[in-house]
Amino acid sequence: MWLLLTVGQSQRADDDKPNIVLIMADDLGIGDLGCYGNDTIRTPNIDSLAREGVQLTQNIAAASLCTPSRSAFLTGRYPIRSGMVSDGNDRVILSLGAPVGLPRNETTFAHLVKEQGYSTAIIGKWHQGLNCNFRNDYCRHPSHYGFDYFYGMPYSLYDTCWPDPSRDAELAISGRLWICVQLVAMAALTLALGKLRRVLCVPWALILSLVLFILLLGHFWLDSYQSTLYWNCLLMREQEITEQPMKAERAGSIMVKEAISFLERSFFIVSGKLLAAIDDLGLRNHTLVYFTSDHGGHLEARLGHAQLGGYNGIFKGGKGTAGWEGGIRVPGLFRWPGKLPAGNVIDEPTSLMDILPTVAALTGGIVPQDRVIDGRNLMPLLQGQVQRSEHEFLFHYCSRFLHAARWRPKDSDAMWKVHYVTPIFQPPGAQACYETTYCQCIGDNVTYHDPPLLFDLSQDPSESTPLTKDTEPLYDLVIHTVADAVKEHRKTITQVQPQLGPGPEPQFVWLMSCCGVFPFCFCDKEGDAMWKVHYVTPIFQPPGAQACYETTYCQCIGDNVTYHDPPLLFDLSQDPSESTPLTKDTEPLYDLVIHTVADAVKEHRKTITQVQPQLGPDRNRQFVWLMSCCGVFPFCFCDKEGEGSTRQAAI
Numbered sequence: 072m073w074l075l076l077t078v079g080q081s082q083r084a085d086d087d088k089p090n091i092v093l094i095m096a097d098d099l100g101i102g103d104l105g106c107y108g109n110d111t112i113r114t115p116n117i118d119s120l121a122r123e124g125v126q127l128t129q130n131i132a133a134a135s136l137c138t139p140s141r142s143a144f145l146t147g148r149y150p151i152r153s154g155m156v157s158d159g160n161d162r163v164i165l166s167l168g169a170p171v172g173l174p175r176n177e178t179t180f181a182h183l184v185k186e187q188g189y190s191t192a193i194i195g196k197w198h199q200g201l202n203c204n205f206r207n208d209y210c211r212h213p214s215h216y217g218f219d220y221f222y223g224m225p226y227s228l229y230d231t232c233w234p235d236p237s238r239d240a241e242l243a244i245s246g247r248l249w250i251c252v253q254l255v256a257m258a259a260l261t262l263a264l265g266k267l268r269r270v271l272c273v274p275w276a277l278i279l280s281l282v283l284f285i286l287l288l289g290h291f292w293l294d295s296y297q298s299t300l301y302w303n304c305l306l307m308r309e310q311e312i313t314e315q316p317m318k319a320e321r322a323g324s325i326m327v328k329e330a331i332s333f334l335e336r337s338f339f340i341v342s343g344k345l346l347a348a349i350d351d352l353g354l355r356n357h358t359l360v361y362f363t364s365d366h367g368g369h370l371e372a373r374l375g376h377a378q379l380g381g382y383n384g385i386f387k388g389g390k391g392t393a394g395w396e397g398g399i400r401v402p403g404l405f406r407w408p409g410k411l412p413a414g415n416v417i418d419e420p421t422s423l424m425d426i427l428p429t430v431a432a433l434t435g436g437i438v439p440q441d442r443v444i445d446g447r448n449l450m451p452l453l454q455g456q457v458q459r460s461e462h463e464f465l466f467h468y469c470s471r472f473l474h475a476a477r478w479r480p481k482d483s484d485a486m487w488k489v490h491y492v493t494p495i496f497q498p499p500g501a502q503a504c505y506e507t508t509y510c511q512c513i514g515d516n517v518t519y520h521d522p523p524l525l526f527d528l529s530q531d532p533s534e535s536t537p538l539t540k541d542t543e544p545l546y547d548l549v550i551h552t553v554a555d556a557v558k559e560h561r562k563t564i565t566q567v568q569p570q571l572g573p574g575p576e577p578q579f580v581w582l583m584s585c586c587g588v589f590p591f592c593f594c595d596k597e598g599d600a601m602w603k604v605h606y607v608t609p610i611f612q613p614p615g616a617q618a619c620y621e622t623t624y625c626q627c628i629g630d631n632v633t634y635h636d637p638p639l640l641f642d643l644s645q646d647p648s649e650s651t652p653l654t655k656d657t658e659p660l661y662d663l664v665i666h667t668v669a670d671a672v673k674e675h676r677k678t679i680t681q682v683q684p685q686l687g688p689d690r691n692r693q694f695v696w697l698m699s700c701c702g703v704f705p706f707c708f709c710d711k712e713g714e715g716s717t718r719q720a721a722i
C-alpha cells in the first residue's frame with residue numbers, strides 16, 4: 072500500500088523551483104526492491120529511479136512505526152520533540168476516536184512550500200489524528216498542516232481493514248444479531264402492550280427476561296459493531312467521508328488514480344501512471360521525485376509460514392525494532408534529471424527528516440527558526456558538492472526511549488552504532504517479536520545493555536557480532552564519544568505532553584467519524600464502477616443449470632443463445648457475480664453507460680478488417696493426406712520417448 076505525497080507547483084516549474092513528488096510506501100522493506108538487491112521481486116519502475124537518479128543506501132527513518140515516522144518526515148524533527156511518543160510501548164495512534172495527533176503548532180514541509188506558491192496535496196495514509204472535541208471537527212485534518220488537498224485514509228490500513236474470510240462469519244453474526252435484537256424488542260413491546268391492555272395474559276417476569284435478553288444481544292451487537300473496520304477504516308476526500316467501511320482491496324488503485332488526478336488538475340495531464348504521467352507532460356526535468364518507506368518491513372506479519380510483511384534484506388529486525396537496522400533503514404531514491412547525477416549511489420547516513428530542509432532549500436522556503444530541526448538539506452550531498460553527510464550522529468528512539476545511536480566520524484570510514492536497549496526476540500531463537508506482534512520499547516521484553524553493544528556497520532552491516540574492548544581498540548573512545556553526543560542531544564529536548572499512550576488511548580464514541588447518522592455509518596461514494604454490457608448470452612442447459620451441459624461448451628449464435636435488446640448491464644464492482652441486471656429504474660447512469668459502450672463497440676468495429684476465417688463451418692475439413700505419420704502411411708505407430716522421460720514428464 073502506497074502513500075503518495077504529491078506536492079506540485081501550480082504553474083509549470085522553472086529550473087530553480089522544481090515540482091516535487093514525494094512517494095512514501097507503507098511498511099516496505101529495503102530488501103523488497105530490485106535496486107537494493109532483491110532478485111525475486113520485479114520493481115522496474117522504482118529501480119528506474121535509482122538508475123536515473125541518486126540512490127541512498129543508508130537512509131534512516133526517525134522511528135520504526137507509522138505514526139511517529141511520518142510525524143518526523145512531515146516536520147523534520149524527532150518525534151519526541153513534537154510529542155508523537157508515549158511513556159510506554161504504545162507508539163501509534165490506535166483509533167480515530169482518540170483525541171490525539173500531530174500538534175497544530177508543528178510546521179510541515181507542506182506549510183513551507185505552500186508559502187512559496189505551491190499547490191500541495193497528500194494522497195494516501197495520514198495517521199496523524201483527526202478529531203479533537205467532537206465528531207467531524209477535523210481539527211487534525213491534513214488541511215491544517217499545509218495540504219490544499221487530501222484524499223485517502225485519515226487512519227491507517229490495519230489488518231482489520233482488509234477483507235478477511237475468517238471475519239465473514241463474525242460480520243454475518245453481527246448482522247443477524249441486529250435483526251434478533253429488533254425482533255425480540257418487537258415481541259417484548261407487543262407482549263407488554265397486550266398485558267397493559269389486558270388482551271394477553273403473560274407474566275411480567277417473561278417480559279422482563281425478554282428485555283434483559285435484548286440488552287444482552289444489544290451488547291454483543293454493539294461490541295462487534297464498534298470494531299476497527301467500521302470506525303477506523305474509511306476513506307475521505309477533503310473533509311467528506313466517501314467510503315465507510317473502506318474496501319481495502321480497491322483502495323490502492325483508487326489512491327494512484329487520485330494522485331494522477333491531482334497532477335492532472337495541476338498540470339493538465341491526460342493519462343498515464345504517476346511516473347509516466349510526469350514524463351508525459353514533459354515535466355521529467357522539472358520534477359524532483361523522492362521514493363522511500365516509512366520504516367522496515369513487518370516481520371511478524373505472517374499467514375502460517377507465508378511472509379506477508381516485507382523483507383529487510385541482510386538487516387536485523389523490522390517494523391517496530393527501533394535500534395536494529397531492519398526497522399529503520401529504508402529505501403531512499405531521488406530523481407531530478409539534469410540536476411542530480413544519474414546512477415549515483417551514496418552510502419552516507421541520511422534521514423527521512425532531511426526532506427523538510429531539502430524541500431525548503433529547493434523552493435525558497437524558510438525553515439522554522441524557533442525550534443530544533445533535526446533534518447539537513449541533502450542537496451549538496453545529492454549533487455556531489457560534498458562527500459560527507461552532515462549527520463555525524465543520528466539517534467534511534469523507541470517511543471520516547473533512546474535505544475541506539477550511530478556515529479559517522481568525520482575523519483574515518485567507520486560507521487559506529489551503539490545500542491543501549493534492544494528488544495528481546497520471542498519465541499527464543501526467533502529473529503522478531505512474534506509473541507507481541509511488534510517489538511517493545513521498555514519493560515520485560517527488552518534488554519538494557521551496560522556496557523552498550525557496539526557495532527561497526529561498515530564492517531558488519533547486519534549487526535551480527537558486537538565489538539568488545541578486546542576486538543576493537545577504539546571501543547572506549549567510541550562509547551564515550553557517543554555517550555557525550557547523546558548527552559548534548561538530550562539537552563536540546565524540551566519536555567512536551569506525549570500525544571500517545573501509555574496504554575491504549577482513550578477512545579470516545581463522540582469522536583468517531585461517521586458518514587451517516589451515528590451509529591449508522593455506511594457509505595460508498597467512490598463510484599469506482601466497472602460496467603459490463605451483455606448483448607448476447609448463452610442459454611444454459613438443461614433448464615436451471617449454470618453451464619451448457621448438453622452441448623459441452625456454450626455456443627455463440629443460434630438457438631442456444633439469447634439476444635438482448637436492450638442489453639444486460641452489470642456493475643462488476645458491486646455485483647461481481649453478474650447476478651442482477653441493472654435497469655433504468657435501478658441505475659441512473661443506465662442510458663449513459665449503454666450508449667457509451669455502444670459507441671466504443673462501433674469504434675472498435677471500425678478497426679476490424681474482414682479476413683478469411685480460419686475456423687468454422689467447412690474450414691475444419693480433414694484431409695487424409697495432411698495427417699502426420701511417423702511410419703509408412705497408414706501404419707503410424709512409434710514410441711521413441713523411453714521410460715525415463717515419461718517419468719520426468721509425470722513429475
Ligand SMILES: [Ca+2]
Binds near residue numbers: 136
Ligand atoms: Ca507503516
